[in-house]
Amino acid sequence: xxxxxxxxxxxxxxxxxxxHELLTAGYDDRDITRMVRSGELHRLRHGAYTFGALWKELxxxxxxxxxxxxxxxxxxxxxxxxGPSAADVLGVPxxxxxxxxxxxxxxxxxxxxxxxxxxxxxxxxxEDLTVRDGVPLTSGTRTALDMIAIxxxxxxxxxxxxxxxxxxxxxxxxxxxxxxMQHDPHTADTGIVLDLADPRPESAGESLTVxxxxxxxxxxxxxxxxxxxxxxxxxxxxxxxxxELGVFLEFDGKLKYxxxxxxxxxxxxxxxxxxxxxxxxxxxxxxRCIRIVWADLFQPERTAARIRAAFAARHRLSAA
Numbered sequence: 001x002x003x004x005x006x007x008x009x010x011x012x013x014x015x016x017x018x019x020h021e022l023l024t025a026g027y028d029d030r031d032i033t034r035m036v037r038s039g040e041l042h043r044l045r046h047g048a049y050t051f052g053a054l055w056k057e058l059x060x061x062x063x064x065x066x067x068x069x070x071x072x073x074x075x076x077x078x079x080x081x082x083g084p085s086a087a088d089v090l091g092v093p094x095x096x097x098x099x100x101x102x103x104x105x106x107x108x109x110x111x112x113x114x115x116x117x118x119x120x121x122x123x124x125x126x127e128d129l130t131v132r133d134g135v136p137l138t139s140g141t142r143t144a145l146d147m148i149a150i151x152x153x154x155x156x157x158x159x160x161x162x163x164x165x166x167x168x169x170x171x172x173x174x175x176x177x178x179x180x181m182q183h184d185p186h187t188a189d190t191g192i193v194l195d196l197a198d199p200r201p202e203s204a205g206e207s208l209t210v211x212x213x214x215x216x217x218x219x220x221x222x223x224x225x226x227x228x229x230x231x232x233x234x235x236x237x238x239x240x241x242x243x244e245l246g247v248f249l250e251f252d253g254k255l256k257y258x259x260x261x262x263x264x265x266x267x268x269x270x271x272x273x274x275x276x277x278x279x280x281x282x283x284x285x286x287x288r289c290i291r292i293v294w295a296d297l298f299q300p301e302r303t304a305a306r307i308r309a310a311f312a313a314r315h316r317l318s319a320a
Contacts, residue, residue, distance in 0.1 A: 007136075014069040014135070015054060019047045044070040045116070064088050064099060068136065071101040071117055080104035080129055081137035083146045084159070085318055089132050090140060092162030093204040095155055102150070104138060105115050120146070123181075140168025148193050154211045161207045164199035171197065200224045205251040206239050208297050216304035219311075221249065227281050235284050236277045246314040248281065249290045249307070254315050288314050 022032055032049070035041040048070035058066065067279040068085040071209045080086075083102035084094045103119045128142035139144060148156040163169050174197070178190050196214055200223035201207045213220055225241035225248065228234055241248040278289055290312045296303040 014073075014133075014244060015050050015066055016044065016070045016073055017041070017049045017071060019049075022049070045074060048074055059173055061088055061094075064101075067099070067116075068101045072103065072135065075103060075119075079103040079119065079136075080106065083118075083138075083143065083150045086137040086143040087134060087147065087159045087162070089137050090143065090163065090166065090168055092166050092168065092197065093158050093207075095158040095204045095208070097151065097155060100148075103211055104120070104146075111235075122146075125180075127177075140166070140172045144174055144197075145178055145190065147192050153189050153193055153196070154208060154215075156189070157211050158204045158207045160193055160197045161199065161201045162204075165202065183258065193256060198223055202239075203251065205294065207290065209240060209249065209251055212297060212300050212303060213307070216300055218304055218307055227285060236281050238281065241287075242311070245311050246285070246318065247290065247307070247310045248259050248285045248287050249292065250278065252291055252293050286317075 019032065027035075032041065036043050036049070039052040041049045043049055044067050050066060050070075055066075057061065065088050066079055068088065072081060080103065081089060082104035084097040084100075085102045087094045100116050100118050103117065104124065105119050105121050106124070108121055109177065110122075124142075128139055130137060130139045137143075142162045144156075144160045147159045148161060150156075160174075164171070171194070174194055181190075190235075196210065197211070201210060202224065206223060210221065210223065212218075219242055221240035221242050221318070223240055224237055225243065226234055226237050227241075227248075227274075238248040239251050276299045279286065282289060290307060290310050292303060292306075
């Protein structure tokens with residue numbers, strides 16, 4: 001058995017080790033099997049590995065990205081990351097799309113799907129491709145349109161809004177490129193998604209709440225609405241608002257308070273500050289506040305009824 005240490009191997013920038021690289025470094029198949037069993041190596045896919053310690057430190061998104069890099073390096077034909085795999089690299093939200101790596105084939109041969117890998121064939125323009133950190137992938141605009149083809153309206157909207165918010169595409173670019181893809185039979189929802197698309201939502205939960213409002217026939221809210229006092233001073237910004245109906249909505253995702261904690265502030269401090277902000281907005285406007293969480297999105301009829309009840313209660317108060 002070889003006594004070489006993994007510490008002697010330098011990971012590439014994508015943190016992927018291929019079998020041939022391990023063999024070149026002096027390891028044999030038995031060494032690789034032993035290191036996988038011991039946890040020194042983690043198998044990303046057939047013929048591709050990373051350090052086990054590194055894998056344990058990664059979150060779900062970073063793990064998907066690492067597997068995607070390994071899949072791309074293993075591809076037997078020219079390819080680029082696409083759809084949710086491209087969106088991960090672009091740093092925008094992907095909601096509930098599984099762990100399959102999506103590639104677009106650059107040789108325009110037939111689509112293929114197996115072993116957690118989906119290879120798509122499509123008509124690509126030069127503007128549809130980009131490179132990030134040495135990794136070829138579809139552009140923000142093409143990624144958005146591919147997400148519409150791959151997923152349903154809700155799943156696509158999460159990522160499309162994220163791409164708009166990140167500045168990776170614009171409504172004008174999406175409309176122009178979509179016009180050139182009208183022949184694609186999987187883009188029947190394109191018009192709906194592009195009508196709903198908005199760069200203002202700042203999270204997947206906010207985008208899904210907008211979708212819920214549309215699907216349930218509710219008035220469409222204004223995302224990230226700024227509330228000001230009579231002197232124009234900013235009191236706060238709310239996730240979604242219906243100013244004409246006197247109601248605003250806050251989406252409490254599990255990472256919300258962690259993400260917006262100030263230096264030295266505990267989660268409890270952040271929750272208290274959020275409550276004070278809500279009180280200040282209600283006192284200044286007289287509006288009603290609705291708070292929803294992820295579970296509410298999976299009970300759309302019930303959640304829509306709560307929102308309608310808030311509209312009705314605010315109307316009764318105004319009429320009194």
